[in-house]
Amino acid sequence: MSVKNDALADNKHSLFELRTPRIKLDGDIVLPNSTRQMFDEAIGAMRFHKTIYTDWGFGEVDPAGRNMILNLYGPPGTGKTLAAEALAGTLGCQFYHVGIAELESKFVGDTAKNISAAFKAASSNGALLFFDEADTLLGARLSSVTQGIDNEINAMRSTLLIELERFEGVVVFATNFAKNYDSAFVSRIRYHIEFKLPDLDGRKQLFTKLLVNKVPLAEEREVIIDRSAMESDGLSGREIRTVLRTAFPRALVACAATNQSSPVVSWEHIQSAIADIRSSNENVGKKSSSLVIDSTRIESSRKMLGINN
Template identity: 40%
Template sequence: MSNTNSSPIIVSGLPANLDEADSAYWRSLFDGLARRLIKEKGVSELSILLSTANINSQRDNQINTKQKEGEKRRNDELTVGERAEQYKPRESLFEFDFLILPKQVKDDILSAINLIALESKIFDAWNLRKIEPFPRTALNFHGEPGTGKTLAAHAIAHKLGRPILIASYAQIESKFHGDGPKNVEAIFYAAERENAVLFIDEADSLLSKRLTNVTQGSEQAINSMRSQLLICLEQYKGIVIFATNLVSNYDKAFETRVRSIYFPLPDKESREAIWKQHLFFEGGPPLANDVSLPKLSEIDEVCGRDIKNSVIEAALQAVQDNKSSISMQHLVDAVEKIKSFRINDTDNKILIEKIKSKIE
């Protein structure tokens, strides 16, 4: 319906099964309502769409489909450099000295990154570029959540004096068929262009065995992403780190290109060092005299993230209790609470009794 009080009102879309008299009636009714609205509200133009919900939903679906098709066309037209703009590096958050791991694990990491730090001498002065045109370090950090994989990636970037570019598998995959491999290529391009350490989190799906007897588009898409990843690894000059939880289903092609380093749960010595690092630092929280690192280190089956979260939880409880410092009991209660978030009640009771017995 459109235009002013003096102009004709156009009514279209009436049901086809109306006879001439009914059509005239409904046109007259809509005409009168439109003119009344124009007159009472003083509008100069009017356009109203009247439909049932299912028709409106169909129209919205058509619009959404067209928008998605347009978005896909735009994605298809992006160059690898333009696509890489969505991946931005950042400054690393942790220094290498902040990383607490068993000595062998830390030595393995240092050995791997020295290949990049000493690249000029090894590949240029000693001419090993003849057998490896694209010097790189590809690492897979695998282990339980909270064992320091992400922290280690930041620490490596800091030690090399480089920014870190972080992406997860969810950020690389795409709702558009064929975009996943392009995103893989783009993220490696972005990391190399910015001279950044590339860290791909939640990479289990990317490193798993390629599927055979593919029957679905989604299966074909993940296979294409894995194939593109192999190409990128061969041509990449820099350091890429993957973080995964499971190592049993890896594609053999990745095993020969990626060095896997296992991140275990911290042992007693490491736990004491982590507790010390999170409690006893310059400007750190006030601690009661009964806080004991040896006793805290006896609490096993905790990862570094558990310890960090326990310190924060203990500080919260101390402040809420109007205490001037964090006590040993605050810390023990905090560990119990953090553990209760991830284990069942039966195991929780056993572990709580175990913790209490170790500090008494």
């Protein structure tokens, strides 16, 4: 079905791209056992919905339980976005990846309308609805309203609450700042799934998956994988991928510079790439306090609505 030709007369569906998942939870992504168990429980709840709500009669006392709302939270680079896509692949449905750029509007009231349009698009196509950077959307509603922008933020969040109540599909939120969520949203989310930095076994699985077999190595593959996993403590899955993105061309450049007959990736190339990631984490950017983060996200909410103070 063409998103642009859908039923909305105002053509709001054209704001969002209907995507087909490329991956599934099994075999395509590396998750800690505790995280994967939570996904399995959520999937089980969806698959046994009829048994619970119809056969067992739970729908009589829980009429709002027709949807499934999940929250994926944890540090950057731990696989939340990939997991949302993989969940759609496992469920056999398409998905919408909705970010702030698709929702924001410079026109008063249009951000709330765009949120409603996203839910309508997902409902029309039976698609999973994924909201990235969700803390901007799910932040606390403002109790002391002093200007028009405050009314707009409250209207946006009220619209989201209403849509969540009546939506009958799957909604996934992802955030690096789960502490910023308003309690009204927290209570409506059925599964809060934590994403942690990979442990030693997780890092080994990541290097095993990413260090593909065709890459020529100077040492035994298992030796390099074990060393890499040990050396990369504290790095996220995204950073581990960046390590190899850096190490591979480094090996090729070294080969060309020394006139070697064929390039090979050595442990030294990977080790130096890990050191570069650690150095950039230490020296590039700044580590914000929670107070700075909160003020930044509040300001982001204001900008999202396209109205300046």
